[in-house]
Amino acid sequence: MDQRVVGAVRSHPGIHDWTIRFQHGRGAQVYLAGTAIENVRQVGRDAYEVELFNDHEIDGQPMRGSAVIPLGREDLDRLPAILDDGVSMARLIHNPPWTLPDPTEHPTVELADARLVDAADAVREAREAAAQIRDLVAAAGPGVRLSAAELFLTAVDEELINSRGLEASSTSTRVLSELNLLADGDDQAEFFRQDEVRRLDDLRLPEMVREAAGHARDATRARQARTRLGPVVLTDIAADQVFSASVLGMSSPYLTQTSAGAAYARLSQFEIGESVFLGQPHTGDPFTLRSNARRPFSVLSYRFDPDGLPAQDVLLIEDGVLRARTATQRYAQYLGLPATGQSGLAEIAPGPTPMADLLRGEPSVYQVVAFSAPNVDAVTGNLGMEIRLGYEIGRDGTRPIKGGSVTGNLFEAMAAARFSSETSQFPSFAGPRAIRFESMQVAGEDA
Amino acid sequence: MTATDLSPAAATEAQRLREQFGFLQEVVEEMERSVPYASALVRFSDGHSIDLRDGEQSARRQDPQSGVVLTASNGHALEESASDAIDVDSIRAAARDLVERVRHHQVDGPEPELAIHADGPGDMDFATPVAVDPLSVSLTDRIARYEAIRRRLRAMEDLAVQAIAIHRDGSSTSIFSNRSGMTTQQIHRVVLILQLFVSDGQRREVDVVIKAGTGGLELVDVSDEELAECAATAASLLTAGSVPPGTHNIIADPLTTGTIAHEAFGHGVETDMFVKERARAAEYVGQRVGSDLVNIFDDPTVPAGYGSYFVDDEGQLASGTAIIRNGVFQRGITDLYSATRLGIPRSANGRRESVQRKAYARMSNTFFGAGTSTLEELIAGLDEGLLVSRAINGMEDPKGWGIQIWCSFAREIKHGRLTGTVYSPIALTGYVPDLLADVSGLSNTIEMASGSCGKGWKEIVPVGSGGPYLRTRCRLG
Numbered sequence: 001m002d003q004r005v006v007g008a009v010r011s012h013p014g015i016h017d018w019t020i021r022f023q024h025g026r027g028a029q030v031y032l033a034g035t036a037i038e039n040v041r042q043v044g045r046d047a048y049e050v051e052l053f054n055d056h057e058i059d060g061q062p063m064r065g066s067a068v069i070p071l072g073r074e075d076l077d078r079l080p081a082i083l084d085d086g087v088s089m090a091r092l093i094h095n096p097p098w099t100l101p102d103p104t105e106h107p108t109v110e111l112a113d114a115r116l117v118d119a120a121d122a123v124r125e126a127r128e129a130a131a132q133i134r135d136l137v138a139a140a141g142p143g144v145r146l147s148a149a150e151l152f153l154t155a156v157d158e159e160l161i162n163s164r165g166l167e168a169s170s171t172s173t174r175v176l177s178e179l180n181l182l183a184d185g186d187d188q189a190e191f192f193r194q195d196e197v198r199r200l201d202d203l204r205l206p207e208m209v210r211e212a213a214g215h216a217r218d219a220t221r222a223r224q225a226r227t228r229l230g231p232v233v234l235t236d237i238a239a240d241q242v243f244s245a246s247v248l249g250m251s252s253p254y255l256t257q258t259s260a261g262a263a264y265a266r267l268s269q270f271e272i273g274e275s276v277f278l279g280q281p282h283t284g285d286p287f288t289l290r291s292n293a294r295r296p297f298s299v300l301s302y303r304f305d306p307d308g309l310p311a312q313d314v315l316l317i318e319d320g321v322l323r324a325r326t327a328t329q330r331y332a333q334y335l336g337l338p339a340t341g342q343s344g345l346a347e348i349a350p351g352p353t354p355m356a357d358l359l360r361g362e363p364s365v366y367q368v369v370a371f372s373a374p375n376v377d378a379v380t381g382n383l384g385m386e387i388r389l390g391y392e393i394g395r396d397g398t399r400p401i402k403g404g405s406v407t408g409n410l411f412e413a414m415a416a417a418r419f420s421s422e423t424s425q426f427p428s429f430a431g432p433r434a435i436r437f438e439s440m441q442v443a444g445e446d447a
Numbered sequence: 448m449t450a451t452d453l454s455p456a457a458a459t460e461a462q463r464l465r466e467q468f469g470f471l472q473e474v475v476e477e478m479e480r481s482v483p484y485a486s487a488l489v490r491f492s493d494g495h496s497i498d499l500r501d502g503e504q505s506a507r508r509q510d511p512q513s514g515v516v517l518t519a520s521n522g523h524a525l526e527e528s529a530s531d532a533i534d535v536d537s538i539r540a541a542a543r544d545l546v547e548r549v550r551h552h553q554v555d556g557p558e559p560e561l562a563i564h565a566d567g568p569g570d571m572d573f574a575t576p577v578a579v580d581p582l583s584v585s586l587t588d589r590i591a592r593y594e595a596i597r598r599r600l601r602a603m604e605d606l607a608v609q610a611i612a613i614h615r616d617g618s619s620t621s622i623f624s625n626r627s628g629m630t631t632q633q634i635h636r637v638v639l640i641l642q643l644f645v646s647d648g649q650r651r652e653v654d655v656v657i658k659a660g661t662g663g664l665e666l667v668d669v670s671d672e673e674l675a676e677c678a679a680t681a682a683s684l685l686t687a688g689s690v691p692p693g694t695h696n697i698i699a700d701p702l703t704t705g706t707i708a709h710e711a712f713g714h715g716v717e718t719d720m721f722v723k724e725r726a727r728a729a730e731y732v733g734q735r736v737g738s739d740l741v742n743i744f745d746d747p748t749v750p751a752g753y754g755s756y757f758v759d760d761e762g763q764l765a766s767g768t769a770i771i772r773n774g775v776f777q778r779g780i781t782d783l784y785s786a787t788r789l790g791i792p793r794s795a796n797g798r799r800e801s802v803q804r805k806a807y808a809r810m811s812n813t814f815f816g817a818g819t820s821t822l823e824e825l826i827a828g829l830d831e832g833l834l835v836s837r838a839i840n841g842m843e844d845p846k847g848w849g850i851q852i853w854c855s856f857a858r859e860i861k862h863g864r865l866t867g868t869v870y871s872p873i874a875l876t877g878y879v880p881d882l883l884a885d886v887s888g889l890s891n892t893i894e895m896a897s898g899s900c901g902k903g904w905k906e907i908v909p910v911g912s913g914g915p916y917l918r919t920r921c922r923l924g
Contacts, residue, residue, distance in 0.1 A: 031805060033722045035557050038784055041527040042548075043803050045514065068507035073531045074491065075511060082508070089495070089506040092590050096502075148723040178903065182724055190725060190846045194904060227692050264502060266608045267644065269651060279649070334502075372851045373842035373904065377872075379644070380651055384874030384924060386842065386851035403849055405874040407692070407924040443692030443874065443924025 014087035027154035028122035054090035065090035111172035113199035140213035185220025225404030225444035240426035241374035256378035260327035277415035293344025309341035348431030351419030364394025381411035404444025457574035471624035486625035494617020523558035567627030573757035577663035581616035603678035639667035652684035659897035687871035696832035701894035705912030706838035714843030716779035717808035737883025742816030752812035753897030754910035761797035815914030818889025877921035890916035
């Protein structure tokens with residue numbers, strides 16, 4: 001961390017409290033167009049973020065104003081002017097007072113792949129992983145070929161200090177991959193998947209390519225889903241998409257609804273001590289949800305949150321009843337709740353039923369493997385997602401399906417949800433590999 | 448936007464940028480002594496963001512995201528180096544390192560030849576015209592103005608539980624240099640988002656007013672009529688039912704029409720998808736893909752368009768592309784790599800989220816051309832149908848030619864009239880060729896809207912979309 005930033009912030013008379021966050025990021029990106037390399041990039045960036053606070057009064061009432069000031073390297077030569085502008089902004093913002101966290105211990109949380117911490121190593125690792133993907137797809141069998149792949153390998157060193165003497169640091173890595181396979185069959189089709197993990201090995205490339213190849217082949221035979229009301233089982237990518245942030249970054253639905261921030265903004269429909277099923281009778285498996293920011297190598301884990309609060313593992317929902325909220329420092333104080341830090345990975349308790357049993361039903365069950373995109377409204381719970389690939393499983397066998405949209409309300413549907421006993425970990429949650437909703441609307445091909 | 452006479456302030460800034468970054472020309476020339484093609488892009492941003500809501504306010508400076516990306520071709524692929532260090536010495540050192548990396552490039556797979564023939568507009572300077580400069584209105588006055596609007600909106604509906612006003616103003620400056628010369632551009636964008644959340648104790652719903660574009664504060668005026676409509680719509684959604692799932696006649700509002708254009712024949716014709724065999728449209732160049740009424744364009748020169756710019760991130764001068772004319776697919780939109788691999792003329796659609804990311808073929812402002820009907824005529828022409836409004840987001844499927852759009856609500860039409868029945872929310876899906884073939888009417892005016900576009904689920908860039916009211920058939924749920 002450049003001490004010019006610390007010195008300028010400490011000495012500014014209009015800044016009464018502050019937090020400085022610094023990230024030193026570096027990494028490599030490789031892009032395949034077909035089997036040819038399109039681009040190889042080496043990237044690096046130092047970024048600061050100063051959150052400054054100005055305390056003042058409005059009509060005799062104490063107020064805390066704040067402004068968030070991102071800084072680039074070029075800004076370090078003109079810090080006084082930028083901070084003056086920031087303080088001017090903070091003076092115009094009037095929020096109820098709250099205090100920053102005091103110094104505290106931070107847990108050790110495993111967040112980094114040692115192979116990726118050095119930028120030069122990352123370029124080599126990215127090229128090797130790209131070559132491995134090429135080889136795995138070539139060996140995936142006839143009729144399947146590589147359309148495109150992208151690999152981003154990033155390492156970030158973070159530091160945080162605040163005006164109360166809190167100091168924290170961590171090193172983390174992140175691997176983002178995209179894989180698109182083409183298959184020839186009745187109709188040419190593709191299967192796309194995006195994954196995000198902390199360690200390169202967690203991509204499980206052989207398994208990923210094998211599964212994607214199978215799905216691509218099935219997609220060539222997929223027929224349009226029919227309009228119906230009936231059981232829908234979300235597995236794998238589709239299960240993850242329901243619990244993830246929506247397209248373009250809207251918050252994950254359950255972690256939003258169980259947050260103190262949403263409660264303070266009156267956007268939460270959940271109340272502590274009450275059912276989370278929005279008035280629907282609970283007929284499904286026990287629904288128990290935790291927020292775990294300490295889970296080793298989860299992309300949603302951290303050592304400290306943006307305020308410097310240590311990572312925690314928090315029970316949020318127990319058997320369908322809200323027990324607690326995640327609360328950042330500010331909203332914890334506003335609402336009189338324990339400060340837990342921002343949410344981590346959603347962990348959902350498995351159920352008693354093997355996945356194979358959840359996939360049975362008369363006359364048939366729709367299994368969705370992947371939607372085109374996640375799309376659950378974090379405030380209302382309304383969902384509407386197109387089936388990119390699924391299967392209709394019934395007495396006549398199993399046939400691939402695509403198209404049509406699954407619509408409904410996630411919070412209401414969860415009242416009758418059943419969870420598989422088998423579990424897995426996804427970018428957005430860890431928990432049952434399959435989730436069955438007894439009665440979901442599918443708008444597809446008209447009967 | 449076309450090259451305009453710069454305002455005195457913009458001209459001064461352009462001159463300053465040339466003085467500060469003129470060395471980029473030498474860097475590129477030096478690189479091209481060793482590599483067949485090189486370019487440099489420096490970019491940085493500035494601006495503010497204000498968020499006002501019940502119980503809290505926040506303000507932030509926009510992330511400057513300042514940095515440089517150096518691009519070099521090794522004759523087969525591109526290699527890039529991106530950094531936040533934009534001083535002379537750092538960029539020269541990065542250029543040397545990149546050239547060394549290219550020189551030591553070892554073939555590790557199939558590598559077709561990549562012969563880049565890049566030109567550019569030469570030495571030119573561009574800046575967004577601004578009528579009301581955000582900097583001419585103090586932040587104090589802007590916060591007061593938007594807080595007053597927010598409170599007025601909230602007061603319009605008794606069932607309101609929260610009202611949010613978000614205002615962003617900012618400038619994005621870029622300096623691009625290749626063998627053709629150096630261009631500078633200053634793009635100014637403004638946004639005002641007003642959201643009203645309502646609740647009847649059981650259900651929560653929301654409606655939104657969005658004003659945005661490239662320009663100044665003149666683009667973010669909002670009328671009391673618009674606020675009243677937002678409040679009324681939000682309240683009506685509390686009693687909205689679920690649309691009967693199935694295939695319906697619809698009239699899409701301009702926001703939804705624009706999203707259809709964006710998802711169906713915007714993403715579907717980004718030619719990097721052609722290279723990857725991910726776009727069915729590649730097989731249909733010169734062929735019919737919709738009714739005679741269908742015209743779709745992508746144009747970064749739309750005045751005040753949210754996705755507008757003068758030069759793309761790979762040095763191509765902005766110009767419009769006719770994607771579909773009278774129902775026949777004309778051509779796609781390109782980035783440098785895909786145009787070179789495919790051997791087709793470039794369009795000005797090579798865009799990056801930031802210097803930390805690669806350039807892809809991306810949309811700018813994508814829209815349907817206008818028709819000849821009025822909205823009243825389109826409604827009167829339906830015995831049964833739905834007026835679908837407020838597209839929120841969508842997802843592309845260039846290979847399968849599917850389409851998924853999520854809309855806030857739809858109003859029922861029966862016997863050529865709106866009945867007052869509202870359905871919410873609406874998931875619109877369909878097969879693109881069928882949807883376009885069924886286009887049976889378009890209104891005679893175009894409205895444009897703003898948005899953020901992802902390539903898949905990342906690489907976010909600002910875009911515009913829009914069109915007229917459009918009548919067709921599709922599947923709703």
